[in-house]
Amino acid sequence: MHKLIRTLGSAMLALSVVGCGLVYVPDVQQGNFLDKKDVDQLKPGMTKHQVLVLLGSPSVHTPFNDNRWDYVSTRQHRGGPITIRTFTLTFNNDTLVRTEGDFFAQDAEKMLKATEKYHATYPVDETQGDKSGGSSDDSGSTPPGDSGTP
Known part of the structure; x- marks a missing residue:
């Protein structure tokens, strides 16, 4: 009976911790x-080998269409919605013909809002606390008992 109560107590404690949001959920x-x-270095006319050296191997390479390479990336921030980005390269006879995809597409307003939290909302004196200059003792003399050598 004592073991059952301890197990139920541990389960209740675990549920309360999960319910409070204290469990860390990493970015995936x-x-x-x-x-x-x-990606900006890609030029039409490059060979598959040149693209492979530049970008690495594609995440999706179908055996049924040897002229298409897909680079896919997924990101999930702290258990939120999954963001999927794709970048497709099309080849013709081992030569790069076309690139398409939204791999670097980002909502500019969303990025702006995300960076606002790092800006100070009060006047900041950037020289305050700077010890490299502007002190009251600019005579250049060494303190007593200090020879000036390390």
């Missing part, structure tokens, strides 16, 4: 993460 990112500077 999967798939290919491409740099915009690398």
Whole structure:
């Protein structure tokens, strides 16, 4: 009976912790993460090998269509909705013909709101607390008992 009460107590404690939101939910990112500077280097006429060296292997490469490579990325922030981004490359005879997709598409207003929380809403004196200059003792002399050498 004592064991049953302890088990029920532990279960109730676990449920209360989960209910309070104290359990950490990590960000989950999967798939290919491409740099915009690398994608900007893609040019029509590049070979598959050149693209492979630049971007890495695609996450989806179907054996039924050898002329299409798909780079897919998913991201879930703290258990929220999943964001899926795709970038498709089309080849013709081992030569890059077309790129399409929304891999770097971002809502500008959403990004702006996300960065607002890092801006101070009060006047900030950026020189306050700066110890590199502007002190009252600018004579350049060393304190007594200090020879000036480390």
